[in-house]
Amino acid sequence: MEQKLVALSGNEAVAYAxxxxxxxxxxxxxxxxxxxMMHKYAEFVANGQSSxxxxxxxxxxxxxxxxxxSAAAGARTFTATSSAGFxxxxxVVYIAASLRLPICMALVNRALSGNINIHCxxxxxxxxRDAGWIxxxxxxxxxxYDNSIMAWRIAEHMDVRLPTMVNYDGxxxxxxxxxxxxxxxxxxxxxIGDYKAAYTLxxxxxxxxxxxxxxxxYYFEHKASQLEAYERVPGIVASVSEEYGKLTGRHYDLCExxxxxxxxxxxxxxxxxxxxxxxxxxxxxxxxxxxxxxxxRMFRPFPVQLIAEKLAGRKAVCVLDRxxxxxxxxxxxxxxxxxxxxxxxxxxxxxxYGLGGRDFDLHQVRTVIENLKKQxxxxxxxxxxxxxxxx
Amino acid sequence: xxxxxxxxxxxxxxxxxAGNAHDYxxxxxxxxxxxxxxxxCIQCMFCWIYCPDxxxxxxxxxxxxxxxxxxxxxxxxxxxxxxxxxxxxxxxSALVMVREEK
Numbered sequence: 323m324e325q326k327l328v329a330l331s332g333n334e335a336v337a338y339a340x341x342x343x344x345x346x347x348x349x350x351x352x353x354x355x356x357x358x359m360m361h362k363y364a365e366f367v368a369n370g371q372s373s374x375x376x377x378x379x380x381x382x383x384x385x386x387x388x389x390x391x392s393a394a395a396g397a398r399t400f401t402a403t404s405s406a407g408f409x410x411x412x413x414v415v416y417i418a419a420s421l422r423l424p425i426c427m428a429l430v431n432r433a434l435s436g437n438i439n440i441h442c443x444x445x446x447x448x449x450x451r452d453a454g455w456i457x458x459x460x461x462x463x464x465x466x467y468d469n470s471i472m473a474w475r476i477a478e479h480m481d482v483r484l485p486t487m488v489n490y491d492g493x494x495x496x497x498x499x500x501x502x503x504x505x506x507x508x509x510x511x512x513x514i515g516d517y518k519a520a521y522t523l524x525x526x527x528x529x530x531x532x533x534x535x536x537x538x539x540y541y542f543e544h545k546a547s548q549l550e551a552y553e554r555v556p557g558i559v560a561s562v563s564e565e566y567g568k569l570t571g572r573h574y575d576l577c578e579x580x581x582x583x584x585x586x587x588x589x590x591x592x593x594x595x596x597x598x599x600x601x602x603x604x605x606x607x608x609x610x611x612x613x614x615x616x617x618x619r620m621f622r623p624f625p626v627q628l629i630a631e632k633l634a635g636r637k638a639v640c641v642l643d644r645x646x647x648x649x650x651x652x653x654x655x656x657x658x659x660x661x662x663x664x665x666x667x668x669x670x671x672x673x674x675y676g677l678g679g680r681d682f683d684l685h686q687v688r689t690v691i692e693n694l695k696k697q698x699x700x701x702x703x704x705x706x707x708x709x710x711x712x713x
Numbered sequence: 714x715x716x717x718x719x720x721x722x723x724x725x726x727x728x729x730x731a732g733n734a735h736d737y738x739x740x741x742x743x744x745x746x747x748x749x750x751x752x753x754c755i756q757c758m759f760c761w762i763y764c765p766d767x768x769x770x771x772x773x774x775x776x777x778x779x780x781x782x783x784x785x786x787x788x789x790x791x792x793x794x795x796x797x798x799x800x801x802x803x804x805x806s807a808l809v810m811v812r813e814e815k
Contacts, residue, residue: 422724520725521723521727530729534727540726544725544726
């Protein structure tokens with residue numbers, strides 16, 4: 323399919339993708355670095371290019387509450403936020419998933435306070451990793467756009483019906499102009515399709531109760547059914563991605579393998595830093611060093627089996643986390659990956675890097691690869707270390 | 714992994730049957746309970762109008778609806794009925810809140 327090559331920031335690309343889904347309702351509150359994305363969307367509405375009803379709320383708790391009300395009423399709904407805004411949504415983030423409402427959200431990743439910081443890390447989304455949403459991560463504006471189209475199909479799939487979060491790195495992706503290919507509006511909408519609500523509050527012939535008291539007698543069964551729906555997600559993300567690949571020529575899976583076929587040593591990471599890592603991998607490949615990258619596209623649900631297969635038999639694995647888990651054994655991605663590798667004797671270590679937007683540069687990747695070489699040759703590594711922090 | 718052998722629950726925990734609050738007893742949270750003093754009741758139906766649940770027992774079999782008392786399975790002791798009950802009989806109300814003795 324012919325696609326237009328455009329130069330857009332990640333925020334603009336995601337605003338376009340959401341517009342192409344023709345959502346009925348958007349409810350959002352501005353916060354850096356998300357603001358530009360909703361700014362762009364408001365412009366579409368003001369110019370008559372989108373008929374989305376925009377609800378201007380007084381906080382993010384209200385934004386997510388309005389989104390839940392709208393989705394329960396049967397409308398295709400989205401919101402967008404960052405960092406502290408996501409933290410303020412907290413209570414309702416869980417409710418959206420529990421009510422099985424296919425809300426889409428752009429989460430422009432930014433560090434959580436304190437101290438106050440507007441730059442990228444993944445502590446915002448990681449705080450919400452147990453809330454029952456689907457978390458997709460992007461490496462660049464193209465992937466943020468593509469995930470924002472596919473998110474609707476995944477969330478609204480009748481076997482899923484779970485809210486879906488499109489993560490992309492604050493400033494690094496959100497505010498950097500990037501070249502990307504976009505579907506035309508008709509092709510994008512044909513792919514996404516019309517919205518069919520599983521239930522609606524606005525049907526007087528079939529009255530329903532949403533969010534009733536749910537105590538010791540049924541709450542557990544409702545959670546069990548949510549866990550079951552989550553189990554179906556990986557297969558559906560894979561099939562939606564395959565269909566999208568046929569349409570656009572851009573192929574996605576639950577993770578992306580970069581020079582993994584013969585790699586003895588593997589880095590595992592999320593988001594924009596994968597681009598930096600790929601450059602340094604190329605540099606080392608020229609020297610004959612067998613190093614590769616496993617970029618995780620879907621963090622929730624965590625593709626446990628796939629990762630265990632992809633990392634099996636490697637000589638050393640380094641997992642890089644752009645968020646800390648205070649008191650945990652390494653960052654969230656490291657904990658999940660190590661847990662997926664339980665029972666396998668693959669030497670692993672973890673790094674925490676880039677907190678609060680600290681630059682992730684080529685030198686840091688070189689440090690990682692040098693340490694991977696040491697671990698692959700049998701040297702004991704410190705389990706978790708910090709990368710790029712002043713000592 | 715399948716946790717539920719027979720998933721008869723509605724997605725999202727919604728309830729598709731209307732008027733179901735009657736089937737769920739919620740009357741065990743009370744601290745105070747309305748005491749019905751029939752001799753002071755003027756059958757104004759204010760208590761029935763204001764009750765946020767379905768705790769007012771109304772007999773509709775006769776020519777006019779008649780207040781019969783409180784359905785304790787649904788009364789949470791909020792006191793709204795007693796607050797709204799007019800002191801119509803010599804300044805006395807038909808509903809008075811008293812601390813419930815277990």
